[in-house]
Amino acid sequence: MTFDRVPSHNRGVAPGHPWWRQAVVYQVYLRSFADGNGDGTGDIAGIRSRLPYLRSLGVDAIWINPWYVSPMNDGGYDVADYRAIDPQFGTMDEAIGLIEDAKRVGLQVLLDLVPNHTSSEHPWFKEALVSAPGSAARARYHFRPGRGPKGSRPPTNWAGMFGGSTWTRVADGEWYLHLFDQTQPDLNWSSPAVIAEHEDVIRFWLEKGAAGFRVDVANGLVKDPEYPDIGAEGVPVPYSDLDLLHDIVRDWRKVVDEYEAILVAEAWVESWDRLANYLRPDEYHQAFEFDFMQAPWDAEIMKGIIDAALIGSSGVGSAPTWVLSNHDIVRQVTRYALPQDVDARAWLLKGDRSLLDPGLGLRRARAAALLMLGLPGSAYLYQGEELGLPEVHDLPFEVLEDPTWVRSRHTRKGRDGCRVPLPWAASGSSFGFGRDGSWLPQPAEWSSLSVEAQDGVTGSTLELYREAIGLRSRYLVGTAEFGWVAAEGEVLVFDRGEVTVVVNFGADPVPLPHGEILITSIPADDGLLPSDGAAWLRPS
Numbered sequence: 001m002t003f004d005r006v007p008s009h010n011r012g013v014a015p016g017h018p019w020w021r022q023a024v025v026y027q028v029y030l031r032s033f034a035d036g037n038g039d040g041t042g043d044i045a046g047i048r049s050r051l052p053y054l055r056s057l058g059v060d061a062i063w064i065n066p067w068y069v070s071p072m073n074d075g076g077y078d079v080a081d082y083r084a085i086d087p088q089f090g091t092m093d094e095a096i097g098l099i100e101d102a103k104r105v106g107l108q109v110l111l112d113l114v115p116n117h118t119s120s121e122h123p124w125f126k127e128a129l130v131s132a133p134g135s136a137a138r139a140r141y142h143f144r145p146g147r148g149p150k151g152s153r154p155p156t157n158w159a160g161m162f163g164g165s166t167w168t169r170v171a172d173g174e175w176y177l178h179l180f181d182q183t184q185p186d187l188n189w190s191s192p193a194v195i196a197e198h199e200d201v202i203r204f205w206l207e208k209g210a211a212g213f214r215v216d217v218a219n220g221l222v223k224d225p226e227y228p229d230i231g232a233e234g235v236p237v238p239y240s241d242l243d244l245l246h247d248i249v250r251d252w253r254k255v256v257d258e259y260e261a262i263l264v265a266e267a268w269v270e271s272w273d274r275l276a277n278y279l280r281p282d283e284y285h286q287a288f289e290f291d292f293m294q295a296p297w298d299a300e301i302m303k304g305i306i307d308a309a310l311i312g313s314s315g316v317g318s319a320p321t322w323v324l325s326n327h328d329i330v331r332q333v334t335r336y337a338l339p340q341d342v343d344a345r346a347w348l349l350k351g352d353r354s355l356l357d358p359g360l361g362l363r364r365a366r367a368a369a370l371l372m373l374g375l376p377g378s379a380y381l382y383q384g385e386e387l388g389l390p391e392v393h394d395l396p397f398e399v400l401e402d403p404t405w406v407r408s409r410h411t412r413k414g415r416d417g418c419r420v421p422l423p424w425a426a427s428g429s430s431f432g433f434g435r436d437g438s439w440l441p442q443p444a445e446w447s448s449l450s451v452e453a454q455d456g457v458t459g460s461t462l463e464l465y466r467e468a469i470g471l472r473s474r475y476l477v478g479t480a481e482f483g484w485v486a487a488e489g490e491v492l493v494f495d496r497g498e499v500t501v502v503v504n505f506g507a508d509p510v511p512l513p514h515g516e517i518l519i520t521s522i523p524a525d526d527g528l529l530p531s532d533g534a535a536w537l538r539p540s
């Protein structure tokens, strides 16, 4: 397969518009993207070998999930050394080589900053464990005495994100906080050492050419120093979205500004009123629009979310950052294939499989792509969505690696199903992912979803994404104004400059406005856009 025939569309934007403001960014889940050394796990060599593919998609940048030294208890979000590459992914030379190669073909490289917690294998935590209560080494984390007789009860009633308690007791009787797995102790951001260390880590990677960072758990850095119980009357969640965290971000912003780099927030907050705070001019450049990602396939709900995002972001002089999936959520092809009131995450474990309509899911996912890529702002694609990959919902329990599975005591299946390695070729033991097998098994049906099977095939999902990104760059990037034309019943119609975007969420076909059709997610004969389809056109 060669991709040279497909032009790159990432040619920057109109003057006065920084590249990231309307960028399409491709998320590379490193373990599952491409395996260069044939050990079954994706690596840096794999990404380098697939740069022509990324270029052929026309994206502006890639975001690479954590590649730092890690025991991999949470897929690399448990960092033992922030300044070194985990050997399973390659070497520092290869990392620098990738950043340089990517730049040469017009792709920026964003890295993942994991400031909320370290791994329990990090030297700081090891030092904390052998240091006394009250020591400077413990002050970098949240060590607390327990409650009750002999301090045998955890300091608070907070529940962990993956299930279980957020506290683990150490030999001398103190407890340490971990919002996630017990191998991911939370750092204490009131410690000057923690602040200084992260500033240094940021500079370290910017000096190596990174274009910025996606910031993990951006809403969770600061904890209420009183450690109140959750649910106590009048007390907001004591570990999420506390105002003090914005001071930390402002300091980071000064550093990244020196390098013209960007910060992207993974912030799970209640409303746009709160998310907008992260996008103030001296804070993050982008913050993922997670309401859009989690919305059911419903015109009215989508419109409400789009309006809230456009209004909320423009109020602080920013723009929305759209996303339909990532490595933490059930893939959209599967979400949209279920009745929209079914909780896809819960369904993974023991939901009724007969509820699934894969054809419907793919149809909606393709329409959703044209909706997202038609909106103002930036968009993040999660690897494999351009192939229309579904969630692998039937992974056997024994292969699951997500700590959620164990910590939830087998009540939540976790996120492995959206992390299955990409199929590059239509045949072979791992569909061209690597030489011999992959760390999670790929379904046999992925042969027909492989890059090889879709490349150059008119109407394939891969070609739909390529074409849409190209058209976006041609018509929508720059100054194309947004305006609703109609949002009645189950159809959304909006203008972006000279282009009109139509999305039909309803059951019946709808007539398209007259004009030149640029792209459709589904064949639209006789000027009719079928159910669950989308189109871009230039009205005449």
Ligand code: NOJ
Binding pocket: 074, 077, 180, 216, 217, 266, 327, 328
């Ligand atoms: C969000 C990341 O996306 C997720 O994969 C991880 O498990 C948690 N943060 C903890 O770092």
